[in-house]
Amino acid sequence: MKKLNIGLFGFGVVGEGIYKVLEDKPKLNASIKKIVIKDKDKFRNAPNELFSTNPDDILDDDEINVVVELISDSDAAYSIIKKAFIKHKHVVSANKKLIAEHHLELIKLQKENDVSFLYEASVCGSVPIIRNLEEYFDNDLLNYVFGIVNGTTNYILTKMANANESYQDALKSAQKNGFAEADPTADVEGFDAAHKLSIITLHAFGTKIEIADVIRKGITSLKTKDFEYAREKGYTIKLIANSKIINKNGDLNSTVLPTFVKLDKTIALVNNEYNGVLIGSSLSDEQFLYGNGAGRFPTASAVLSDISALQYDYEYSIRKKSDKILKINESGKLKVYLGYKTEVSGIQNFFEDIEERYQSNSYNHIIGTISIHQLKNVNLLNDKRLSLIVFE
Amino acid sequence: MKKLNIGLFGFGVVGEGIYKVLEDKPKLNASIKKIVIKDKDKFRNAPNELFSTNPDDILDDDEINVVVELISDSDAAYSIIKKAFIKHKHVVSANKKLIAEHHLELIKLQKENDVSFLYEASVCGSVPIIRNLEEYFDNDLLNYVFGIVNGTTNYILTKMANANESYQDALKSAQKNGFAEADPTADVEGFDAAHKLSIITLHAFGTKIEIADVIRKGITSLKTKDFEYAREKGYTIKLIANSKIINKNGDLNSTVLPTFVKLDKTIALVNNEYNGVLIGSSLSDEQFLYGNGAGRFPTASAVLSDISALQYDYEYSIRKKSDKILKINESGKLKVYLGYKTEVSGIQNFFEDIEERYQSNSYNHIIGTISIHQLKNVNLLNDKRLSLIVFE
Incomplete structure (x- = not known):
């Protein structure tokens, strides 16, 4: 088991949590050598000499063999990760936006430099969805990945469904409980789910989808009347991210859309900030993965699992990776x-x-049939007056 | 991707299902060359020339590189698997009893002969519990595996809990619906769950537990009155298989016992013939795996996944394997x-x-506290008059 010398970017709640666990558990054989932050003057719960504001203090240090990147600025993270690869450092990241936007390039660069790039924390908090998809093979004939991948919207939708709250009230409750940010756009408009779906889809099908190609509508237009209809018919409403093969050529459709889900279906069991994903294949029964999808602890736990795996030289094999761009x-x-x-x-x-x-x-x-072509019509997806909900 | 020439032992519903899928999906690049059965005169839904009653027609055929073993006689299966290893054939098996009883020996033999030995179908039907545990590492600090691993008993307990049926009526219903065998002893007395727990425990903790060391009581003594008590207190009753680390030395306790589970806990969502397993670690959030645990299709699907994985030379790494016997x-x-x-x-x-x-x-x-030592007291575990239920 090799010793990991970690350079950490960002010292928010997740970074601090990881620092503490690594201090408490010497058995892990991993320690943080340097932490790069933006604001040097803020009080930090760690020795002063660990901190720096200069990224090169990590990137140019040959003793540091692992970079853990936990900053919110995805442009800065992008250049940090690229430089880390070139310097032959392994990278653990939780930055779904960055990964979704530069996935193929980063994988290529990682392979060229023969390092690991792990990012379980970027998708579904502590649910090990990427590691699970890595255990499937090309000939397992995966058909779909279908699930709830955003804890914020699921928390809001659960409040709307079970407590009959309006969208605005449910959003406020989510913000008060730390499940939604002050500016919730990325979550409630479905961008975050689309980023995660893009990452999942590459590991499931070997196909990169561009975010702009995901048919996406968030939850901001949903009304209590929609939930009344759902209840009458034995449904609940969930924001479902779904990539599925639609023909023998292996063409995919990828959607992030409010969806009526029958109350007796497995996915309807996923409530509050939890995430749940179904994986469907021709060879095996549908698989269900479930866990805590939002918040500090799930993210920290996924990052720690990735750090732990690096000691065994774990890397994603991306067995199904093709350079085919989804049409x-x-x-x-x-x-x-x-x-x-x-x-x-x-x-x-x-x-x-x-x-x-x-x-x-x-x-x-x-209620009726709408073509995928029409669903890409901006007037339909962007009209705030319209609640759009698809049937499972 | 290499061509798999399969020798199949057993042609019941699972075997026939696998034969059909492989015929239908040439993309899998796997076909059955020979099928060994006991009774040659029975009508079979496959060409006559495929069948033989002589195991050596498979074991001595050098073109056959994979043995799929699906027979119920675990002694016969044991000698087939050993001979297959020596002949350098990969083996896929669903035989939990056999594997639990000879686990370390079979793994040793497999490694010596440099072949794969896959048995996802032996545990929890289509739920990929072994592959998941393989994705954990020594330093992930697993604490426990806790779950419902037997579909038959879970079906019976669900009927007793939700329809207020007696054990005998619920058992009859399970038998009528194909979820329990004519002689249900292995399931209802918890032996099947103990075998699965033994297999799971090796992959989770690297520790082999002997079946006799598992503290086990089945569900045959449970009364409707016990379920009334459970309902009053907000519980349901599940047969829980549980291996957990109880001290810093890594000592384990392994139990298969009727257990009160709070209705709002994840494991209480697992009903009817379904299985669900929670994996707990110090580093990451509790993981929940869920799926169909009994019946023909889940078993066939798990066997097919294993066959599929063989084409990529997949083998369990058993990263945590130690030869330590559980005390x-x-x-x-x-x-x-x-x-x-x-x-x-x-x-x-x-x-x-x-x-x-x-x-x-x-x-x-x-209700009170009983020591593990006392729990091994046969008078307590075997007294049919006593319903014994532990608290989660």
């Missing part, structure tokens, strides 16, 4: 519910056919 | 509920202290 197949169709308070003119034109239409003084909805 | 540490104590209809003389002597004692005309119970 969205627009021939598919989805069953969609659109809910709205006041009549939206021309709304029926989005549908190929309409199955159910309900109009009343207080709320209206239409 | 049960008898100094531990458990909180135990004993339920009984008619007074059992001296029952209070099992307890170190008594927390609650309830007596009535129809049913009685005592």
Whole structure:
């Protein structure tokens, strides 16, 4: 078991937690040699001599063999990680945005420099989804990955479903309990879920999807009336990230959309800030992974697992990696519910056919079939008046 | 990807299912060359020339590089597997009893002959528990594996808890629905769970436990009155297999016991024939694996995943394997509920202290602390009059 000398970027709650665990557990044979932070004058719960504001104090130190990157600025993180690879240091990161945006480039650079790049903490907190996907093989014939990958929105949706709260009240409750940030855009608009789906999809199918190609709508337009409809019909509403193979060529569709889920389905058991992911393959039964998806401790625990794995020279094999870029197949169709308070003119034109239409003084909805092509229509996805919910 | 020529032992529902999938999916690059069965005259859904009653038709055929063993006779399976290793064939098996009884010897033989030995199907049907444990490392500091690993008993207990059925009625329902065998002893007395726990424990902790050292009681003594008590207190009753580290020396306690589980705990979500396992470590959050635990399809799917993995030369690394034999540490104590209809003389002597004692005309119970040493007392574990349930 080799000794890990760690250079840590960022000393927020996760960084401090990791520092403490490594101090407490000498058995891990890993210690932090230097911590690079932005603000040197802030009080820190660690010896002063560990800190620096100069990234090169880590990157140019040949004794440091592992970089743990935990900063929020993804542009700065990008250049730190690239430089770490070139300096032949292993990297552990939790930065999903950065990884989703530069995934193939970073993997290439990592391989060229023969180091490990582990990022379990970037997806679903403490749920070991990437390590699990690594245990599948090309010929396991994976069909889909379907799940709740964002704890913030799941917390809000659980409040809306179970306590009949409005979106705004549920958001406030999430912020008060530390499950949503002051600016919640990345979570509630589904960007965070799309980043995670992109990372998951590469490990599941060997295919890189661009964030812009993910059909994505967040949860900000959902109304209590939508949840009333869901309850009447035995559903709940979840923000589901889903990549699935839609034809024999292996074409994928990737979506992050509010989804009606039957209450007796496994995924409906996933409540509050928890995450849960189903993995479907032709050869084996559907697998379900479940765990704590948001907050400090799950992130720290995933980072610690990655650090621990480095001592055994663990690296992702990405057995299915291909350089194929996903081309969205627009021939598919989805069953969609659109809910709205006041009549939206021309709304029926989005549908190929309409199955159910309900109009009343207080709320209206239409259910019918919409093509993937139409679903990419910005008027449909961006219209704040419309609750858009697909059926599982 | 190498071509797999498979020799199949056994052609029951699982074997036939695997044969069909391999025929249907040429992409898998695996085909069955020979099938050894006991009764040559039975009608089989496969070409006649595939069948033989002579094991050597597989074992002596150098073109066959994989043996898939699916027979119920564990003594016959033992000699087949040993001979297959010596002939340098990879082996896939679903035979938990055989593996639990000869685990270390088979692993040694496998390594000596440089072949793979995969047996995901032997534990928890389609839930990839072994592959998951393989992704943990020594320094991940696993603390416990805690779960429902037997679908038959979980189906019976779910009926008893939710439909208020007696043990006998619930057992009949399980048999009628194909979830229990005509002779259910191995399942309902907890032997099957103990075998699986032994296999899991080796992969989790590197420690082999002998079946006789597992503190085991099945579900046959449980009464509807016990479930009434559980409901009143917000519990359900599950048969829990549990290996956990109890001190700094890494000593383990391994138990298969009826257990009160709070209804809001993750493990209480596991109902009917499903299995669910929690993995706890010092470094990361508790992980939860869940899936279909009994029946033909889950077993076939796990066997197919193993076959698929062989094409990539996958083998268990058993990173934590030690040859240490578990010594049960008898100094531990458990909180135990004993339920009984008619007074059992001296029952209070099992307890170190008594927390609650309830007596009535129809049913009685005592709750208190019992030492592990006392729990190994055959009078306590084997007395059919006593419902023994531990608290989580």
